[in-house]
Amino acid sequence: MVNERDPRLLRVEDMVRRLLRHKADANLSNALEKMHAAEVAQIFQHFLPEERQEAFSLVRNREHRASILTESDSHIVRELLEPVPNEDVVPLIKELDSDDARYILETLPDERSQEIVALLDAPETEAIQDMMAYLPETAGAIMTDSYVALPEELTVNEAISQVRKASEVDYIFYVYVIDSNGCLRGVISLRQLLLADPSKTLSEIMITNVWSESVHADQEHVARVVSRYNILAIPVVDDDNVLVGIITVDDVLDVIREEATEDILKMAGTHSYQDEVTSLSARRLAWIRLPWLFFSWLGGILAAQLIYQYSDQLSKIVALAAFMPVIIGMAGNVGTQSATIVVRGLATGRIDPKSWLRVISKEVTVGTLLGICYGLLLGLLATYQFASVAWLGFVVGLAICVVMMFSALLASVLPLVLHRFRVDPAVATGPFVTTGVDVLGLLIYFNIARLFLFI
Missing domain, CATH: 1.25.60.10 (MgtE N-terminal domain-like)
Structure with a gap:
């Protein structure tokens, strides 16, 4: 759209x-x-x-x-x-x-x-x-010091009076309750405060089970917590649990947008900051993209060497070469889809690395079903177009099915492995998947052809 x-x-x-x-x-x-x-x-x-x-x-x-x-x-x-x-x-x-x-x-x-x-x-x-x-991209870097924090011994009536005086605070979603040392003790929503008995103290009506984040927490983790529990602001505390700021939902929305854009640009091998892409010189942008494209170039060289090794088979049945682009292209598309789903799932927390087997099996199943579908279509086309070559339709149909299955397997396993070793999957998945799918796809295709066509 x-x-x-x-x-x-x-x-x-x-x-x-x-x-x-x-x-x-x-x-x-x-x-x-x-x-x-x-x-x-x-x-x-x-x-x-x-x-x-x-x-x-x-x-x-x-x-x-x-x-x-x-x-x-x-x-x-x-x-x-x-x-x-x-x-x-x-x-x-x-x-x-x-x-x-x-x-x-x-x-x-x-x-x-x-x-x-x-x-x-x-x-x-x-x-x-x-x-x-x-540090950049931590909770401390995006928090604001504009909030309302009141001592736990204040009464509700006194607290309401204090809130009315807080004209410099832009957003008052919650009133945070602190002790004499400034440590976070609890939280009260404005609705709770207004409806509570005016004579009660804040310690009597506050919610003690408070979601809070350390100043050192990653901003993406904070965004996931806020979005998962549908809270309008989350308090930020230091190592001694002293309240030092809050992160509001508008800042969380900015983080989610920035992180999503960063992951997409990283997977494309361009740059991790969209606004800098539009402002950097052409020479600088070319230098940034060079390492990522090198892996794709290396994959192309390996694929060329592989094709040369099977040149005798191709010379005997030239029709095999006609289906190489569609088989490798479809495998690459499936791999890109699986890699994108897994990488984004890991980034948003929707995919738990501990449930790796379920994630991989689902992507492999999807790849297999798609492979069967397009394998049947390609097999019928090959049989009709090259009727003189026996078994060719079966070979290309089986090849595209197996290649798409293994492409989905590789593309779903690789991000999980990189995540396990604390390597950003968004950065490394793209070039490795592209190179791996090309080489693996040609190997499977040529070996299936050699097995069934006896060449």
Whole structure:
């Protein structure tokens, strides 16, 4: 299914371009202010760099400018902030939560990022430096310090009063209960808080069985937990169980999208960051893809050597060569499908490596059924087209069935093996499956032909 762009956004994009051409700065500024930051960021993706720069400069509201940056891809953020002085970037950073501030700063060159942090006030500098200390793609790197945490001895009435004062907190899904040391003790939803007896303490009504994550947890693991248990936010604690932040569902959605895109690009052998693919030079992109393509090139060389070894058989029955592309092509397609399903299942947690036998047997069964189906069709075609060659239809039909079965086996086993040895299956599965299927498919095909055609 084609992912069509929103017709309304297309019309808005045309309108913005028209206002840019006519230099209608006042009208354009007013229009951009009324648009959601995510819509502006989406439109900017389709603009030329100079169009983006001019349009962004017309956004006067500081909070709106900051929100547009957080919704934009990293290469666009770098581009938009390039002409902006550091002194003007600092107010934008102050408008953001700590996780969004980290995102903006990480998109900029290290030297400039440090200069901007040095211009911030001491409390803000300390908060951002604490965030920057966590490794990328961990819970600590994507959490926000904007949340409501209250002492366990407060009454419900006092807690409600405190929540009303928390105007600086963007999203209040839950109230987190902490002890005197700041350690997480429990959680209360807003609904529970509002419906509870006003005289009771928070410790009496809180849920003590709290899902929480360590600051060192992998962001993909956090995303799986949030999506599996349908929670709107998850607390993040340090090694001493002290509450240091929360991860909200909007950040989880970003992680799921980024991880899915990363896996797809890795399997294609291109790059793990989509926005950098669009911004890197052709020479750099070619260098990134070179190692991945080398394995495919090596597989082609091995397949060529294999064909040469069986050249005598091919010279006796030239019709065998006619079916090589379809047999190898179908095997490759089945292998790609099985590898994609297993790799994505491992990434999302839907496939448990401990149940490897069930996963493999299912994929092999699917490959066998598909092989039987296409084997019958190809066998009938070969029999009709090359009626003078006895047994040819049976040979090509059996060959495509067996090759597709073994292709599904190889493509489902390999990601599980790589995962077992802590190698990212998304990176290594593609080239190994492609090479393995080509070589294995030719070996099976030629040996079945030699067995039944007596050549």
